[in-house]
Amino acid sequence: MLKTTAVQLYEGAFNLFERPMLALQKLFGQSRIAWVFLLPNLLIFGLFTFLPIILNFVFATTGGDRILLGDRPFVGTEHFASLLDCESYFDPNSCHRDLFWRAVGNTGWFVLMQVGFMILFSLITALILNRDIVLRGFFRAVFFYPVLLSPVVVALIWKWILQRNGVLNAGLEGSGMGTVNWLLEADWAFFWVVFVSIWCNMGFYVLILLAGLQSIPSDVYEAAEMDGTPRWRSLLRITLPLLMPTMLVVMVLSVIRAVQAFDEIYVLTGGGPGSATTLLIQYIYDVGFATRPRFYGLAAAASLLMAGVLFVLTMMQLAATRKQSGDN
Amino acid sequence: MKTTLTTTALGLVLVAGSASAQELRFMCYQDGTECAAWEAQMPAFEAENPGITVNVDEVPYATIIESLPVQLEVGEGPDLARVTDYGGLARFMLDVRPYVSDPEAIEARYGQSLAWARVGDNNPDGIYNIVDQLTATGGFANKTLFEQAGVEMPGAGATWAEWAEASREVRDAVGIDFAMAIDRTGHRFAGPAMSYGAQYFDENGDPILVDDGFRSFTEQFVAWHEDGTLARDVWAGAGGGTYQDAAAEFINANLVMYYSGSWQIGRFGRDIGDAFDWVATGGICGPEACTGMPGGAGIVGLKQTEHPEAVGKLMEFMARDDVQAAVLAQTRNIPANSALQEQGIDYQDVSDDVKAALTIFAGSIPTFADSAYALQGYANNRAIYTSTPARITQAIVGELSLDEALTRLDSDIAEAIAQ
Numbered sequence: 001m002l003k004t005t006a007v008q009l010y011e012g013a014f015n016l017f018e019r020p021m022l023a024l025q026k027l028f029g030q031s032r033i034a035w036v037f038l039l040p041n042l043l044i045f046g047l048f049t050f051l052p053i054i055l056n057f058v059f060a061t062t063g064g065d066r067i068l069l070g071d072r073p074f075v076g077t078e079h080f081a082s083l084l085d086c087e088s089y090f091d092p093n094s095c096h097r098d099l100f101w102r103a104v105g106n107t108g109w110f111v112l113m114q115v116g117f118m119i120l121f122s123l124i125t126a127l128i129l130n131r132d133i134v135l136r137g138f139f140r141a142v143f144f145y146p147v148l149l150s151p152v153v154v155a156l157i158w159k160w161i162l163q164r165n166g167v168l169n170a171g172l173e174g175s176g177m178g179t180v181n182w183l184l185e186a187d188w189a190f191f192w193v194v195f196v197s198i199w200c201n202m203g204f205y206v207l208i209l210l211a212g213l214q215s216i217p218s219d220v221y222e223a224a225e226m227d228g229t230p231r232w233r234s235l236l237r238i239t240l241p242l243l244m245p246t247m248l249v250v251m252v253l254s255v256i257r258a259v260q261a262f263d264e265i266y267v268l269t270g271g272g273p274g275s276a277t278t279l280l281i282q283y284i285y286d287v288g289f290a291t292r293p294r295f296y297g298l299a300a301a302a303s304l305l306m307a308g309v310l311f312v313l314t315m316m317q318l319a320a321t322r323k324q325s326g327d328n
Numbered sequence: 329m330k331t332t333l334t335t336t337a338l339g340l341v342l343v344a345g346s347a348s349a350q351e352l353r354f355m356c357y358q359d360g361t362e363c364a365a366w367e368a369q370m371p372a373f374e375a376e377n378p379g380i381t382v383n384v385d386e387v388p389y390a391t392i393i394e395s396l397p398v399q400l401e402v403g404e405g406p407d408l409a410r411v412t413d414y415g416g417l418a419r420f421m422l423d424v425r426p427y428v429s430d431p432e433a434i435e436a437r438y439g440q441s442l443a444w445a446r447v448g449d450n451n452p453d454g455i456y457n458i459v460d461q462l463t464a465t466g467g468f469a470n471k472t473l474f475e476q477a478g479v480e481m482p483g484a485g486a487t488w489a490e491w492a493e494a495s496r497e498v499r500d501a502v503g504i505d506f507a508m509a510i511d512r513t514g515h516r517f518a519g520p521a522m523s524y525g526a527q528y529f530d531e532n533g534d535p536i537l538v539d540d541g542f543r544s545f546t547e548q549f550v551a552w553h554e555d556g557t558l559a560r561d562v563w564a565g566a567g568g569g570t571y572q573d574a575a576a577e578f579i580n581a582n583l584v585m586y587y588s589g590s591w592q593i594g595r596f597g598r599d600i601g602d603a604f605d606w607v608a609t610g611g612i613c614g615p616e617a618c619t620g621m622p623g624g625a626g627i628v629g630l631k632q633t634e635h636p637e638a639v640g641k642l643m644e645f646m647a648r649d650d651v652q653a654a655v656l657a658q659t660r661n662i663p664a665n666s667a668l669q670e671q672g673i674d675y676q677d678v679s680d681d682v683k684a685a686l687t688i689f690a691g692s693i694p695t696f697a698d699s700a701y702a703l704q705g706y707a708n709n710r711a712i713y714t715s716t717p718a719r720i721t722q723a724i725v726g727e728l729s730l731d732e733a734l735t736r737l738d739s740d741i742a743e744a745i746a747q
Binding site for chain 2: 063064065066067068093098099102163164165181183184186269270271272273274275276277278282286289290291292293294295
């Protein structure tokens with residue numbers, strides 16, 4: 001009965017749209033009808049994605065502190081040259097824009113640490129949650145919960161935990177251990193920035209990996225078990241290879257998100273102490289909006305350089321994905 | 329026919345109404361209760377000026393500093409705003425002199441602070457700003473902690489070194505976290521730096537930053553961070569030019585001496601209450617001077633307004649002695665209006681601590697160095713205020729040596745001014 005009603009509804013909807021669709025097809029022709037459907041989305045993309053990219057190029061090649069393009073003199077590649085002016089790219093102090101290169105270095109380390117450890121911990125967590133353990137549903141919810149929180153809320157919670165008189169130091173003091181100014185020592189501050197970022201994002205990747213694990217057919221494991229294959233060997237020879245496409249997706253997403261990290265770090269440390277936790281996005285925000293005068297052109301040039309690096313990384317990962325698909 | 333006439337009449341009424349109704353948007357930030365105090369005055373203004381309504385939009389200070397200039401740059405934004413960055417916003421400000429009935433009265437009362445907005449291409453005799461909160465940087469000390477520690481509090485005219493010594497003694501005796509703290513901004517840094525001999529400007533009025541006096545105080549400042557005299561959490565606890573204060577630590581009696589400014593008085597009076605006794609320190613001296621920095625928040629009209637005459641009327645209303653007195657009595661700020669400075673403000677329901685602090689801060693303003701006034705009126709002062717904490721913090725945390733930090737600071741400022 002229910003099925004019949006659903007079919008009737010579907011047919012009703014189909015009939016409702018059939019005539020206008022046929023009319024559209026007749027008007028534009030079959031080869032062009034696809035563009036009609038793509039047009040609304042293309043307009044939105046054009047307005048909110050492509051146009052800002054073009055504007056960014058224009059800002060990057062013009063100078064001054066004015067925002068209206070007509071008031072900005074053309075300076076060509078001056079901003080790019082100033083950002084890339086370094087005696088040694090491994091020594092920020094030798095660079096004209098030392099803070100930019102500190103941010104580049106910090107971002108590089110952050111991406112390496114955050115993505116590396118997050119994928120590792122996400123994988124371990126997903127493997128455990130994929131097993132038939134007690135309270136599995138509860139633990140899946142617990143690991144996903146931080147993803148639902150706003151990054152600002154996450155940062156404030158951890159700030160209360162890590163500050164001088166915070167929960168962590170109170171606990172250490174209570175157990176007779178010494179306290180540490182977690183957010184005032186450069187190395188500790190960086191560690192906690194990576195940790196908090198992993199904590200609040202891991203649940204999302206655990207979910208993706210869990211879906212990947214559940215898509216592996218169980219008969220492959222049953223066959224391995226009948227052959228007496230040890231569990232670690234099943235993990236290395238069955239689980240990881242079959243999970244690799246999902247892992248690549250996770251890697252692409254997590255690298256892009258790590259390079260774009262800003263809000264939780266800005267609230268947690270403000271980029272400090274000094275510039276120890278200043279990442280590229282904060283540098284762009286600082287020079288473009290937080291300092292006087294506003295160096296819009298420099299900020300635009302820095303964001304284009306970052307976009308270039310992201311583009312190369314994404315292409316490399318896509319190439320790896322294609323190779324993987326080809327191998328399979 | 330009757331229907332047509334009625335419709336036409338209604339249409340005319342609506343058109344006439346919309347033409348005469350003038351709605352002004354006033355973007356306001358507050359340190360204490362400034363926006364609420366101004367909002368309370370608006371019914372009186374609207375009653376005197378039928379057809380003009382004023383909406384007071386309270387926003388965080390960061391919005392005034394970061395979003396307002398961008399809005400104004402593209403021709404958007406409010407009709408008036410309460411700001412502190414007169415130099416940076418000068419080109420967006422409306423000269424209301426043509427729209428006020430008695431410009432001379434305003435000139436006579438606000439002459440000194442009117443000069444802060446007469447920079448760049450603005451008219452040298454224009455009326456751009458009505459300062460409703462004159463401020464002075466200066467120190468606050470927790471008197472109760474001094475008494476508990478049995479340490480004598482340094483008196484008027486004491487030096488930074490004496491305050492540092494006494495504050496450390498108190499901190500160690502009572503077992504709290506911090507001896508001294510200075511807000512994380514180049515504005516607060518400037519007063520002590522000038523007291524150590526920093527000039528900020530050469531004989532021609534051109535800006536210089538790192539001279540012997542500036543270097544001397546910076547060395548002392550970094551050393552006080554290394555030995556724990558100054559709270560590391562304030563300057564090292566952030567990056568870039570981010571502003572950070574230590575008011576919460578002072579309110580929680582976890583800080584002996586706090587260098588901030590008169591705008592904190594109202595907050596301390598309200599939040600500390602009778603939890604402990606506190607005093608304003610008055611001017612703190614260095615080897616060369618005993619100066620702080622003047623400053624102030626004020627209301628400015630903005631050029632892109634569609635109702636310049638209404639803005640002029642509102643600013644003239646805000647400048648009036650009786651209106652300013654009523655607002656200041658509530659906000660507990662120091663008047664910029666010279667008539668009210670002479671006459672005095674009847675601050676409502678204030679404790680003895682607050683009254684004494686207001687007197688001390690108000691008394692310190694005329695004693696500030698000329699270079700302090702010059703820096704306050706300098707169009708690019710915001711570049712100095714944001715670059716100073718960014719670079720000096722790098723020296724504090726060891727990312728740069730002191731020499732490297734000062735060299736970078738000099739080049740940052742030079743580049744900002746060239747821009």
